[in-house]
Amino acid sequence: MACGAWINFSPKEFALPPFGKKTIAYTINVPKDARGGYYGVLFFEKDAEEMSGKKGLNVVTRVGSLFFLETQDRSKMATLENVTMTLHTVRGSFTNKGNVILIPDGIFYILDEQGLVVDRGEAEKIYLPPAETAEYSMSFSPELPVGRYTMVMTMDLEDGDVMVKEIDFEKMSSAELRVLKTRD
Numbered sequence: 612m613a614c615g616a617w618i619n620f621s622p623k624e625f626a627l628p629p630f631g632k633k634t635i636a637y638t639i640n641v642p643k644d645a646r647g648g649y650y651g652v653l654f655f656e657k658d659a660e661e662m663s664g665k666k667g668l669n670v671v672t673r674v675g676s677l678f679f680l681e682t683q684d685r686s687k688m689a690t691l692e693n694v695t696m697t698l699h700t701v702r703g704s705f706t707n708k709g710n711v712i713l714i715p716d717g718i719f720y721i722l723d724e725q726g727l728v729v730d731r732g733e734a735e736k737i738y739l740p741p742a743e744t745a746e747y748s749m750s751f752s753p754e755l756p757v758g759r760y761t762m763v764m765t766m767d768l769e770d771g772d773v774m775v776k777e778i779d780f781e782k783m784s785s786a787e788l789r790v791l792k793t794r795d
Contacts, residue, residue: 612647612648613649614680617641617680618653619637619638620637639680646682647681647685647709648685648741649681652676652678653675655674655676681711684710686709687709687768688707689706689713691704691705694793695790696780701751702746702748703748704744704746704747705746705766707741711741712741713769714739716736716766718731718733719764721751721755721761723758723760724759724760734749735748749764756782757784759791761780763777776793776794776795777794779791
């Protein structure tokens with residue numbers, strides 16, 4: 612949800628010389644009934660009137676400052692469902708079940724049948740608004756021998772909130788993988 616109407620800043624206009632600096636003061640008036648996450652961006656750009664009347668190529672420079680506001684009752688929860696494996700990648704539907712934007716930081720490790728770590732890695736970053744779903748994937752070594760394994764995926768949802776998923780799978784050949792069981 613947008614929070615632009617809650618933010619006031621000063622000064623509204625200013626000139627900034629090359630390599631210059633300027634402090635911008637701002638206040639945020641959050642309504643008492645606000646719940647969850649609210650987001651906005653404050654753009655700084657060159658005055659369009661300065662550009663008018665000039666010939667040739669005009670480049671408009673715009674820089675944004677992001678605002679991520681989260682209330683105390685924020686909820687960071689997620690699910691990973693529809694888990695599949697192809698070649699050396701595990702995929703699933705990652706759904707934001709909370710009321711704030713999630714940018715999970717995912718890692719995994721793979722255990723063999725003796726409980727030894729045989730591979731580890733990281734997931735790609737995703738940006739997921741509340742109630743949205745995105746495909747989530749983690750790639751592991753194609754050199755994994757034929758056998759049964761458990762992948763433990765940990766998604767850091769920030770602020771101490773974590774989601775963990777365990778996936779038991781079997782590698783039957785160099786190209787054939789089968790999910791046996793998933794656990795939260």
